[in-house]
Amino acid sequence: MALTLKIRCCVVIVLLMASFQSMADTAIDARHFEDPVMAERYRDLTASLRCPKCDAQAIDSSDSPVAADMRERVALMLHEGRADKEILDFMANRFGEFVLYNPRLDGRTWLLWALPAALVAGGALVVIAFVRARRHRRVRPLSEEERTRLSSLIHRHRERSE
């Protein structure tokens, strides 16, 4: 009985949280596009642009005035028929590289992009080295001397345990 009550409470809480979440989403993202492709691009762009006023929030979920301005500009530029890259460059040229969640590849950011690839390559090398070392390991049969020693050891162990 107590258990079902707990489960019910959990279900209610989860549902409440889910509804708050959807409320929050609709409150911020109320823009309407006729073209579903453009709506999709709008969603992607506003999710990949970081709000300059906030530390770690995309403009699609931020209440700050500058995020609202940026969303409006993204929508406007989409209607003007600009490409995604143009829009991202436009924002970065005004608000700095900071607003791009995917920083552009340049002199300062090459490490950011190259390091994961280098780490994956390094990991692959280690795995290959392991596998090769294992493959080249040979099984050497025991010599006569070793064999007699082993059987005497086993024998002694059996005697002791009996």
Next chain:
Amino acid sequence: MMRRLLLLLPFLVFLGLAFFLYRGLSLDPSARESALIGQAFPAFTLPTLEDPYTEVDESLLRGQMSLVNVWASWCPTCKEEMPQLLALSERGIQMVGINYKDTRDLGRQFLEEFGKPFEVNIFDPAGDLGFELGVYGVPETFLVDANGIVRYKHVGYITPAQVDEVMAEVEKWR
């Protein structure tokens, strides 16, 4: 020998991480680089706050060095900043205000109440020029050299202690 060195590898990785994390402790998380440093001040044509029939454009910032301050009457720290701006206005530099996302009445009232350090105020009610400048928090101050190039940017209000810092930049680019 090689094996020994390999055993040291995790320790070296740890040292590297520790270095970057330790450095991160003293970095300001709200600091942003400005995209505009070294670039020309964006083109604009806007009326002045003082007179709706007088328009100014970017040529206002040519020929002499200017300190361009973005302010608004709804911005509490702008009030705190006014004494510092008044002090800077006495140091031989053109002071230009951008009245950002504000109304004429409130903007003028603000200047009457807290002082008039600006020779001219650009009226930007829609925040378009602010957007071009990448303004994300008012007040922001831009140092523009005689050729109209942005040389320095100060985000947030200039504290009394920072007046000298700003002046040092002014002297550097004069």
